[in-house]
Amino acid sequence: MSVKYYIDWEEILLNWINKCGVSICYQYLKSKNPHAKETLILIHGIGLDLHSWDDVIPYFQKNFHILRYDLRGHGESDAGIKQRNTEVLYHDLVFLIESLHISSYHIIAQGFGGMVGIYFASRYQGNLQSLILIGVPIYYPKKLANQVIQKRKEEVKGSPSMLKLGEQLIEKICYQLSDEKKHILLNSYNKVRPEVYFDLFNLDILNTTVADFQRINIPILMLSGSEDEIYPPEFNIAGLCFNQKARYLSIPDASFLIQMDEPKLTADWIKQFIEKSKSKNFSGHKDSYLEDLRTQLYTEIGGLLNRKKDGVSDVNELQVNMLDGFKVYINGKKLQDGWGRRKAKQILCYLVIHQSSTRDELCDVFWPDVHLEKARNRLRVSLHYLKSMLDRYSNSDCVPLLGTNREHVFLHGEVHSDIQSYLKMMKEAQSVESEERKYQYFTQIMMSETEKVLPGLYEECFLNLRTWLEKEWLNISLYLADKYEKQGNIENTIHYLEIALKYIINGREELNQRLIKMKKLRSKSSV
Structure with a gap:
């Protein structure tokens, strides 16, 4: 018709x-x-x-x-x-x-x-x-x-x-x-x-x-x-x-x-x-800068737009601590069980530190010796498991905490972490020119020094971060030890020399002799 x-x-x-x-x-x-x-x-x-x-x-x-x-x-x-x-x-x-x-x-x-x-x-x-x-x-x-x-x-x-x-x-x-x-x-x-x-x-x-x-x-x-x-x-x-x-x-x-x-x-x-x-040049953004820009831009804008209103949050809040023991809180409730399976703990910590990641990057980090297709399948299973864990404690009316698309994996909502705050403070300390401000920053930084940093995280990326932190703690503790020694503060000098000895490799004997010398001075002053 x-x-x-x-x-x-x-x-x-x-x-x-x-x-x-x-x-x-x-x-x-x-x-x-x-x-x-x-x-x-x-x-x-x-x-x-x-x-x-x-x-x-x-x-x-x-x-x-x-x-x-x-x-x-x-x-x-x-x-x-x-x-x-x-x-x-x-x-x-x-x-x-x-x-x-x-x-x-x-x-x-x-x-x-x-x-x-x-x-x-x-x-x-x-x-x-x-x-x-x-x-x-x-x-x-x-x-x-x-x-x-x-x-x-x-x-x-x-x-x-x-x-x-x-x-x-x-x-x-x-x-x-x-x-x-x-x-x-x-x-x-x-x-x-x-x-x-x-x-x-x-x-x-x-x-x-x-x-x-x-x-x-x-x-x-x-x-x-x-x-x-x-x-x-x-x-x-x-x-x-x-x-x-x-x-x-x-x-x-x-x-x-x-x-x-x-x-x-x-x-x-x-x-x-x-x-x-139809042009050969038309494709998805393969440039890593543009990929990162797009993913991080929308993730962070989403966070800025979803701040608390009238004391009630319309987004999920995620707090992940990993400096001195691993703890996860969603909307104030602690998640205790299930972190030992499917690399859930490792993937979450990686996303918290890096804010976002490509799927292939996660495959390289967590399954470096596995064929890419098998690694992608394992990642898919792990992300499903991690998402189910996070969703269990999340507000269902809000955007899910774990976001994914064909290429990227990222976190939504208000995400906080002691490691993020700590790394930010260390970066700010390095840019400070005032010796007094630098001293204040370094003193605060060393209060969180711990031998249990990033516990249970043994992938190369985490080991590299741990090594970097220990190197920074060594340099900061030596800086503070020098400062207190000039001031004649023997107790604080000994304290920071003992911390430095935990992390120093080259010059260990020389540093140990310096510590012995300071302890002898303390003994004399106490007589």
């Missing part, structure tokens, strides 16, 4: 295809370019329909074939009797692609449609070349998401369609709202039943998006409007930390519906991205 309508005075056909008794409305438009080989597959947002792409179609058609369709229960597509979810919509998309024999293609998906695109790209791919996401929430705070869902349910309670919600949203999602655009948008919301809308707009679907997004291994472009009030630019930027192949651009003078507000600019930027993504 097909129906005619017009865009820019050109006759266009609406078509339907039947999948297991469900009629799906779609359009396949040939490119104006006779040499075009690739297809753009357009997936609209929840509550909308394929007409949300009308304004941008003429620009896309210059270089690409186009497939756009109505999701189940939207526009002219049947809702079906099955519960709508990303898996059902995924199979609809696969059916369309295979039925229409589409070979090489790119997916452009908006809002919830982006979750269908992410689900598809993380599983099927086939000849999928790239994924373009418009205003797609990669991660949405659970508590806020639940509030938004409940509020929207109240707004349409007793209504046969989502029209009431559409009337509230259209001025927010479209920056330059004309009567024509208003008609298109309200018409689309009026065709969606609340049960269809809330089958799709729910926490279960929102909660799985991050994991799917991390598995995608093709170029990703994330777009949003600079004036988008629902998914503002900073919200979209935060999604970049979950996949190193993702890029982000903000369309000026546009809200959520960038293809309606700025159709030409949107099409141009997507075309440029697609062309660049």
